[in-house]
Amino acid sequence: MAGKRTSPMLPSQAPVTLLMGMSASELRRPQCPSECVAQDHVESRPTVIDTAANGDKIARHGPVRVASRHHVRGCHPRGGVAAGRHLAASGLDVLLIEATDRIGGRAHTAFHDGLHFHLGCGWLHSADRNGWAVVAPEFGFHIDRTTSPWITGIDASGHALRLTSARGEIEAARVIVTVPTDVLASGAIRLPPRAADHIDAAGALPLGLADKIIFKLSDCDGFEPGTQVLGNPFVKRTASYHLRPFGWPLIEGFVGGEAAREFEADGDAFAAFARDELAGLFGSGIRRRLEPIAQSRWARQPFARGSYSHALPAHAEARVVLAGDVDGRLFFAGEACSMQDFSTAHGALQTGLAIAQNILKARR
Structure with missing residues (x-):
């Protein structure tokens, strides 16, 4: 220049x-x-x-x-x-x-x-x-x-x-x-x-906090593409789940607020929590079909410090x-x-x- x-x-x-x-x-x-x-x-x-x-x-x-x-x-x-x-x-x-x-x-x-x-x-x-x-x-x-x-x-x-x-x-x-x-x-x-x-x-x-976790499904049987489910509609500390987004063999978990901050402080907490909620929805057999492959921690990113305003x-x-x-x-x-x-x-x-x-x- x-x-x-x-x-x-x-x-x-x-x-x-x-x-x-x-x-x-x-x-x-x-x-x-x-x-x-x-x-x-x-x-x-x-x-x-x-x-x-x-x-x-x-x-x-x-x-x-x-x-x-x-x-x-x-x-x-x-x-x-x-x-x-x-x-x-x-x-x-x-x-x-x-x-x-x-x-x-x-x-x-x-x-x-x-x-x-x-x-x-x-x-x-x-x-x-x-x-x-x-x-x-x-x-x-x-x-x-x-x-x-x-x-x-x-x-x-x-x-x-x-x-x-x-x-x-x-x-x-x-x-x-x-x-x-x-x-x-x-x-x-x-x-x-x-x-x-x-x-x-x-x-x-200020930025709020919303984090995602991505599970890979070893078997997509029984999961309709593009389905949305809520972990527990009766409590605040819960996550929502997008089943097979775009038809992919994935489950996208989404959590916000205090629960997201808690999970960011413990590397494996979100995955364990999401597995438990999904098992409560679909039965314990789903656990062996879930492989956690990615997770966001936006509050811990120093050039972000959160998700959206x-x-x-x-x-x-x-x-x-x-x-x-x-x-x-x-x-x-x-x-x-x-x-x-x-x-x-x-x-x-x-x-x-x-x-x-x-x-x-x-x-x-």
Whole structure:
């Protein structure tokens, strides 16, 4: 990218920088050089995308790996990717910074024995107005995973915004922040004093906790595809179960709140609990047909700290505050910024697109 470099590892200037608190990867689409995206939540790994002399967007670090089509689709991030795609397609140089070593953040597709399943959001809700329904078929990304540092601060005291990390500084005319609200509220990223209202708003929009566990079925006999059951409708401490999602030989368990936090503290507790509930529903013989193959622990992910946002009582307006800009150059997007579609992937998508469109309008 053009501009003075303050670090040998990071480009120092970009017209627009997007800071995303979810997964890390460098992506490019050889078939469509103008579109360059990185993925939006547990290690210190931001993503940097650079521009070649011919205008093609390239991954600068290390070997390039190809992700499977299902992997890319299931792990699309939300607000950051939406803004990044739209801005890059307009011809701007766009720098996207990602936090972790996995695509998708709170949208997490895992794989086992030829199967794939979702540990985070797993549905395209409201398909008639969900932008991901259009994006999902667009595959072909190449992924480069590199160890990089997390952004620790944004300084707005100068002409350009300055982002600080352990490996150097980045300057940008504008920055879009799409990290989860609990990360913002924690102070993990030092924001300018004029963003104090945004930090307070993030605190009023904490993340709840919903975790999943995936069992592989050795025998699908007796389980109708796409069936939903509740473990025990008479108690609060229970889980729900999706039997054979998409016809696969899987059972997806879903638990939230206090029970989820309890299970996260004990690695095997969720699996044992779910087996007991399923045995109570279908008989003890089901135990030998269940193999636990994956489990989420979103509260223990330091760049997520939870699942999806909810407004504290009498604080719904905090979403409007969080979605506001700071001096027309520091912006916030993500599901928590959506008044109508909060807690969803398409809500995050819509907020990212809205910010990107506003930035482009302001440049005209």
